Amino acid sequence: MDLRIEKLKRRDLRYLLPIENKVFPEPWTVGVFNSELALRHGRLYRGAWDGEHLAGYIGFLMVDDEAHMTTIATAPDYQRAGVASTLIIDGIRTLLIMGVKHLSLEVAAHNEPAQALYRRFGFAPVGVRKHYYPVTGEDALVMWAYDIDSAEYQRRLEDLGLEHRSDDGNVHR
Ligand SMILES: CC(C)(COP(=O)(O)OP(=O)(O)OC[C@H]1O[C@@H](n2cnc3c(N)ncnc32)[C@H](O)[C@@H]1OP(=O)(O)O)[C@@H](O)C(=O)NCCC(=O)NCCS
Numbered sequence: 001m002d003l004r005i006e007k008l009k010r011r012d013l014r015y016l017l018p019i020e021n022k023v024f025p026e027p028w029t030v031g032v033f034n035s036e037l038a039l040r041h042g043r044l045y046r047g048a049w050d051g052e053h054l055a056g057y058i059g060f061l062m063v064d065d066e067a068h069m070t071t072i073a074t075a076p077d078y079q080r081a082g083v084a085s086t087l088i089i090d091g092i093r094t095l096l097i098m099g100v101k102h103l104s105l106e107v108a109a110h111n112e113p114a115q116a117l118y119r120r121f122g123f124a125p126v127g128v129r130k131h132y133y134p135v136t137g138e139d140a141l142v143m144w145a146y147d148i149d150s151a152e153y154q155r156r157l158e159d160l161g162l163e164h165r166s167d168d169g170n171v172h173r
Contacts, residue, residue: 005090008045015054019075026135058087069105101149106140
């Protein structure tokens, strides 16, 4: 599958919101996405496109040399095909250019698929936020990946052997 990774725009929300509503028990509203995408600094939102189909998306919030992954989702029809991994690699490459060194995120304590994905990228649990999710009341694990600018971390990414970026800017798997 050839994926095109692009900055998310407000007009992409008509494709994004149906995915959001399908995959999250507590989906973000259009208002939340609009305000996130309107911020000119301190945010990175990217979408993975298979032709005209939005396959997945990812978001980060940046502060100094740290970035927090605010969201990641893959459309149900595209899951387990490496879309989220490709988005994370692309995000990391982009964040490294911006000087980011450490990544954090929260993940629902029972979301084993997402935790497995994050472990592949070197995220390790460092704490628990009790009853973090207001609707489900579920706890969140706080996970960090430190020193993503290190040679060791670059080797980890290379070992995943997931993608290469060709001259046309597309990501091929
Ligand atoms: C979590 C999620 C983003 C993964 O997206 P994806 O595009 O399917 O992920 P990938 O194909 O890149 O998976 C990479 C690895 O993650 C792990 N993984 C992904 N989905 C998994 C699942 N359902 N069960 C177990 N491991 C899983 C596996 O290690 C997988 O590698 P493998 O397929 O070679 O075994 C997707 O399941 C999703 O959108 N879930 C709903 C939203 C969500 O929970 N987001 C995270 C919020 S913190």
